[in-house]
Amino acid sequence: MVFSSLLFLFQFLPAALLVYYLTPRRFKNLTLLIVSLIFYSWGEVKYLPIMFASMLIDYTCGQGIKRFGHNPKLRKLFLILSMVFNLGILFTFKYTGFFLENIEAITRIPMPDFNVKLPLGISFYTFQTMSYTIDVYRGDVKPEDNIINFSAYVVLFPQLIAGPIVRYSDVAAELKKRRITLPMIERGATLFILGLGCKVLIANNVGSLWDSTALLPLDQISTPMAWIAALAYSLQIYFDFSGYSLMAIGLGDMLGFRFPQNFNYPYIAGSVTDFWRRWHMTLSSWFREYVYFPLGGSRCSEGKRTRNLLIVWALTGLWHGASWNFVLWGLWFFVLLVIEKKWLLGWYHRHKVIAHLIMPVILMISWVIFAITDFSRLGGFLGKMFGIGGAVNQSNPFDWLYALHGYGVSLLIGIIMSLPVVKIVHEKLAIRFPGNKILSGVRTVLLAVILIISTAYLVDSTYNPFIYWNF
Amino acid sequence: MKKRRIYPTALLLFGFIAVATIADLVNPVRTFSEMENRELKTTSRFTMSRLFSGEFQSRYEEVVADQFVGRDEWITLKSMTESALLKTENNGILYGKNGALFGKLTSYNKEQLDKNIGFLGQFASAHDNVTFGIIPSSYTYSLDQLPVGNGQIDQLPIIADIQQTLGDSIEWFDAAGLLAAQDSESLYYNTDHHWRGTTAYLAYTALCEQMGLEPISTDQLTLREVEDFYGSYFSKCKKAGTEPDTLTFYDLPFEVDVTVDGAEKDGWYDPAQLDKRDKYGAFLYGNGGLTILSRQEQPEKPSNLLLIKDSFSNALAPLFTANFDNVYIVDLRSYPAGLTALCEQTDFENIVVLYNFENLESDTNFYRIVQ
Numbered sequence: 001m002v003f004s005s006l007l008f009l010f011q012f013l014p015a016a017l018l019v020y021y022l023t024p025r026r027f028k029n030l031t032l033l034i035v036s037l038i039f040y041s042w043g044e045v046k047y048l049p050i051m052f053a054s055m056l057i058d059y060t061c062g063q064g065i066k067r068f069g070h071n072p073k074l075r076k077l078f079l080i081l082s083m084v085f086n087l088g089i090l091f092t093f094k095y096t097g098f099f100l101e102n103i104e105a106i107t108r109i110p111m112p113d114f115n116v117k118l119p120l121g122i123s124f125y126t127f128q129t130m131s132y133t134i135d136v137y138r139g140d141v142k143p144e145d146n147i148i149n150f151s152a153y154v155v156l157f158p159q160l161i162a163g164p165i166v167r168y169s170d171v172a173a174e175l176k177k178r179r180i181t182l183p184m185i186e187r188g189a190t191l192f193i194l195g196l197g198c199k200v201l202i203a204n205n206v207g208s209l210w211d212s213t214a215l216l217p218l219d220q221i222s223t224p225m226a227w228i229a230a231l232a233y234s235l236q237i238y239f240d241f242s243g244y245s246l247m248a249i250g251l252g253d254m255l256g257f258r259f260p261q262n263f264n265y266p267y268i269a270g271s272v273t274d275f276w277r278r279w280h281m282t283l284s285s286w287f288r289e290y291v292y293f294p295l296g297g298s299r300c301s302e303g304k305r306t307r308n309l310l311i312v313w314a315l316t317g318l319w320h321g322a323s324w325n326f327v328l329w330g331l332w333f334f335v336l337l338v339i340e341k342k343w344l345l346g347w348y349h350r351h352k353v354i355a356h357l358i359m360p361v362i363l364m365i366s367w368v369i370f371a372i373t374d375f376s377r378l379g380g381f382l383g384k385m386f387g388i389g390g391a392v393n394q395s396n397p398f399d400w401l402y403a404l405h406g407y408g409v410s411l412l413i414g415i416i417m418s419l420p421v422v423k424i425v426h427e428k429l430a431i432r433f434p435g436n437k438i439l440s441g442v443r444t445v446l447l448a449v450i451l452i453i454s455t456a457y458l459v460d461s462t463y464n465p466f467i468y469w470n471f
Numbered sequence: 472m473k474k475r476r477i478y479p480t481a482l483l484l485f486g487f488i489a490v491a492t493i494a495d496l497v498n499p500v501r502t503f504s505e506m507e508n509r510e511l512k513t514t515s516r517f518t519m520s521r522l523f524s525g526e527f528q529s530r531y532e533e534v535v536a537d538q539f540v541g542r543d544e545w546i547t548l549k550s551m552t553e554s555a556l557l558k559t560e561n562n563g564i565l566y567g568k569n570g571a572l573f574g575k576l577t578s579y580n581k582e583q584l585d586k587n588i589g590f591l592g593q594f595a596s597a598h599d600n601v602t603f604g605i606i607p608s609s610y611t612y613s614l615d616q617l618p619v620g621n622g623q624i625d626q627l628p629i630i631a632d633i634q635q636t637l638g639d640s641i642e643w644f645d646a647a648g649l650l651a652a653q654d655s656e657s658l659y660y661n662t663d664h665h666w667r668g669t670t671a672y673l674a675y676t677a678l679c680e681q682m683g684l685e686p687i688s689t690d691q692l693t694l695r696e697v698e699d700f701y702g703s704y705f706s707k708c709k710k711a712g713t714e715p716d717t718l719t720f721y722d723l724p725f726e727v728d729v730t731v732d733g734a735e736k737d738g739w740y741d742p743a744q745l746d747k748r749d750k751y752g753a754f755l756y757g758n759g760g761l762t763i764l765s766r767q768e769q770p771e772k773p774s775n776l777l778l779i780k781d782s783f784s785n786a787l788a789p790l791f792t793a794n795f796d797n798v799y800i801v802d803l804r805s806y807p808a809g810l811t812a813l814c815e816q817t818d819f820e821n822i823v824v825l826y827n828f829e830n831l832e833s834d835t836n837f838y839r840i841v842q
Contacts, residue, residue, distance in 0.1 A: 398620030
């Protein structure tokens with residue numbers, strides 16, 4: 001079930017919140033657990049056993065590490081068990097097919113087809129539960145003794161499917177004791193409506209432009225059209241994913257949890273380094289915390305540091321999908337980051353305007369690498385962006401004009417909303433006119449318009465995919 | 472006194488969800504949407520196997536959307552928003568500057584088209600009295616109404632190529648040329664993909680002349696007009712503010728006997744259907760496999776016409792009863808039997824094959840013409 005669906009908004013959510021709010025405090029986690037299991041099983045009844053196994057094994061490992069605190073070998077054994085299980089299911093479902101295909105391609109020995117549906121949110125919840133056992137092992141958090149509390153964390157529906165990646169340590173205190181306050185619900189409602197609007201009104205709208213262009217033969221795409229399509233995809237993936245995160249954070253607020261921020265206006269970044277501090281922040285910090293630092297981070301020789309970056313970025317790429325273009329995408333960022341660290345950061349810093357102009361171009365190219373899985377098509381499309389293979393679409397020279405005509409307003413709204421314009425104006429007005437009724441009135445009306453129009457788009461939705469759904 | 476804070480957004484979200492949820496719960500079930508001209512989904516059957524395969528869930532979500540309270544109004548609101556965003560198309564329909572709607576066609580199935588022309592050539596070589604014409608889609612004559620850079624396919628050179636390919640093996644009916652000579656605004660409906668009844672009559676007269684027949688004149692026919700016609704293009708894009716068409720057709724001055732796939736019907740069109748949304752569906756009761764229109768007094772040796780067609784000819788076919796004792800109308804899409812048997816049983820003075828370009832390039836049942 002996606003958050004941006006009529007089923008979620010007008011059936012699941014009201015029922016879930018009603019039951020949750022009416023449940024006495026000491027049973028709230030049990031209610032959350034049951035409600036989340038229903039949410040999960042709506043999409044994936046047959047993978048429910050994996051979810052239960054996940055809860056049970058990670059719970060047991062946490063308890064094992066605690067119980068055998070005096071025995072380093074046994075402690076390590078429980079950590080390894082948890083890692084093997086989590087990475088095991090992730091690899092089995094996500095990478096087996098890819099692995100077999102590549103073996104077949106190299107050895108030319110026919111391999112069996114491995115074509116199973118990816119369990120919903122597996123890339124996210126395996127990372128979340130691994131954070132638990134690793135932190136318990138390191139002594140950073142106390143293990144959770146109550147299996148209901150722990151299970152509720154594992155399957156907590158707002159964060160289950162597509163981020164933010166909520167570490168156990170982020171919510172450990174709230175799992176035991178949390179207050180649900182009206183200001184938090186107010187904030188949650190605001191974030192949820194904004195997230196819904198980002199997803200339904202912006203991402204879906206511009207997304208159909210990318211999708212229709214991606215289907216065209218290359219000779220029917222002009223160079224300006226290729227850039228417009230890349231822009232559309234860049235906006236789509238941002239509003240799709242950050243919208244989902246906002247909805248998740250908002251739902252967390254309504255339930256009494258504070259989830260970490262996941263996006264911070266990534267497209268205003270002044271360098272690629274800066275971009276990755278602003279994009280999918282919980283994933284970057286996960287890799288930093290559990291891969292980069294354990295490898296030695298940047299406090300080691302330059303050679304080792306580069307190696308560490310390489311490992312992190314190859315893994316980050318691969319995490320996004322079992323396909324070579326994602327690996328290429330990760331490596332592309334590795335190269336950019338290494339170049340920046342060695343030479344460019346200082347220069348970017350001194351030439352801020354140029355840096356801010358270059359960044360969108362680099363990022364649009366990055367998203368094209370991300371979006372097109374087929375290498376020859378990818379090469380062709382990137383070529384098109386630079387006029388290789390004909391800058392003009394002979395059969396329709398004004399294809400780009402048509403795209404701008406139909407999508408210009410949507411693209412413009414997307415560009416404006418990806419800059420902190422509204423935020424800054426709102427903050428300035430709020431400081432200038434504190435407690436002004438008109439201001440809060442306007443704000444509420446705008447949110448109401450977003451909510452109502454989003455509903456209209458959901459009722460008549462021919463196009464409502466989630467890009468990060470499959471990760 | 473302590474001032475109580477209010478929480479407007481929480482109130483907004485929960486209030487909206489509560490109202491919509493309750494309204495949706497008490498909203499009666501609808502089985503058909505006049506606006507979209509389609510059956511609405513009402514139930515998702517629950518079985519364990521459907522639950523595990525996910526069919527139950529996806530169908531259930533479709534039911535929720537189809538039955539959502541105020542569905543038509545929500546659709547209109549979305550469409551108004553799209554207009555505000557200056558959208559030029561929706562769901563495969565392009566918006567013309569004059570308010571007319573057009574089908575989007577930026578690619579076509581060349582392979583299928585070549586195959587179908589091959590079947591037609593085969594058919595023509597077995598019969599020496601076949602006339603064939605291709606009707607271009609409405610946008611062909613209204614390119615100036617479309618936004619710049621729309622990328623629509625130019626059907627005319629493709630049609631000209633087909634004419635060349637077929638050469639002398641067939642009598643070519645130049646529908647494209649006939650329509651090009653007319654005023655483009657009145658050729659097709661604005662909200663539907665079909666041509667108007669008056670255009671169908673033009674094509675009828677041209678075909679008659681080509682076959683050496685005397686067309687029945689409009690003085691003898693009755694022009695009927697039905698207001699408030701929202702056609703197939705509208706049902707797809709549901710563009711707010713679209714003006715309805717007036718459905719037009721020529722009615723016959725005499726009674727004809729009608730059978731559709733063996734079932735006898737009263738009259739060549741269904742008056743009840745004219746009150747519904749899908750008014751065009753009144754003609755010949757939709758697209759039956761074999762429809763036979765017969766004059767009530769049959770001579771000893773009746774004259775027969777075979778018309779192989781898509782829905783464009785549904786308003787045209789009845790006019791031929793003025794020239795033939797029996798008009799056999801075959802829609803290959805719903806005529807699995809194939810034509811060979813029919814052509815052996817019945818002597819046809821003339822055979823007319825008339826297709827819209829888009830139907831011809833996409834029809835996967837055309838092979839039945841040689842079966």
